Amino acid sequence: MPRQKITTPEIIGIAINVFRNNGYHGTSMAKLAEACGLMKGSFYNHFSSKEDILLVTIRSLNDYLNERIFKIAYDNALKPKDRMKKILNKLSNVLRSDQGGCLVGNMTLELYNGHNEFRQILEKYFQDWLNAFTTIFAEKYKNKRAEKLARLSIQEFEGAIMMGRIFKDDELLSETIDTITSRL
16 A cells, blocks of 8 residues: 655665665666555655655765764864774665665666756765865875775775675775775
8 A cells, every 4th residue: 555654765775775676777667656655646746756756865975974974074073094994884884875875876877867856966065075174184194185985985985885786796896995094
């Protein structure tokens, strides 16, 4: 029987996993409604389109990461290496919490060139991540080097998530976290 009440934050949490597991093109409003325990018509009372819910979902995820994870980069009570390790461990928990991998990484590959608003949100997500890592690396390296290491670390981390999924090897991400933190 369909659910009678569901909150928007609950829908967003469910939508993250549906999009993560099925991709944008593999997700339908019917699939989202079903995952939320709603009739398709009721789901439209919350979101007018699949595009609308994905935009809200990615913004919500980015807000969560900024408030709960990326802000650790600016906590000077911790040593840079400890901040980086804490961020990477929290990110790995968030991004590996389901089988689908990194929602933003997946959506970037699938949608980046197709929609300006998606592109802007995706760029903001990666820029916030880059700023956090650059801040940490800047405590040991000059600005250009710090930014280069931040970019490399994000690439390595995202790559480890993908490779870990392909080869079903969680150790790849652990090794990558060790490699990144060893730079500090």
